Amino acid sequence: MQDDALKWNTRHKENPPPTQPLELLKTHIHKAKVGKALDIACGMGRNSRFMRECGFCVDSVDISTYAISALQGEHNINAQCVDLDTFKIPKQSYDLICKSYFLERRLFPYMVEGLKKDGILIFETFIQSPVESQNAFTSDSSHLLRKNELLRAFLDLEILFYEETLITREKDSSLALVARLVAQKR
């Protein structure tokens, strides 16, 4: 945990991530009942703050002490430093769960359990592709989805939106393949 925390502290300080919330979240947040939200691997909190601005009370979790301390004390954000390799999501607790650009497959069933009835899951991250493998940041392929993997993993939920698409990264204009999923627990 210590090594990961240090690595991510440095990365957040030296290469500040985007501050704009995820477009997928902006587009689909209205589908969730306003209530409690969970931001998994929240980073510097762009999605946490957006959910809070939309009226949600947000639990924000990340391993980076630097990222979490930036969020601590903010109104309606409960920021906690946790290792998602072992973290357990409380059952039937959230109206909205957001996970962007972090992949820990062990969490998939806990994410489904963590949603309340009619709760919404919004999930976006990289897919393995020839384009993506040129990028050192995600050179560990275990941190990349396979094609259709995200869709298959959440078929117990109602899929409201799914796509796999190329994006241009803000930081260096490189191309990357991503999967975007919006799903609802019935």
Ligand SMILES: C[S@@+](CC[C@H](N)C(=O)[O-])C[C@H]1O[C@@H](n2cnc3c(N)ncnc32)[C@H](O)[C@@H]1O
């Ligand atoms: C690419 S950033 C994405 C941040 C945020 N979701 C966003 O889209 O701006 C990945 C985040 O995962 C966090 N992370 C990496 N490994 C982790 C772990 N084992 N437990 C908790 N958080 C972790 C990092 O600290 C980092 O903030």
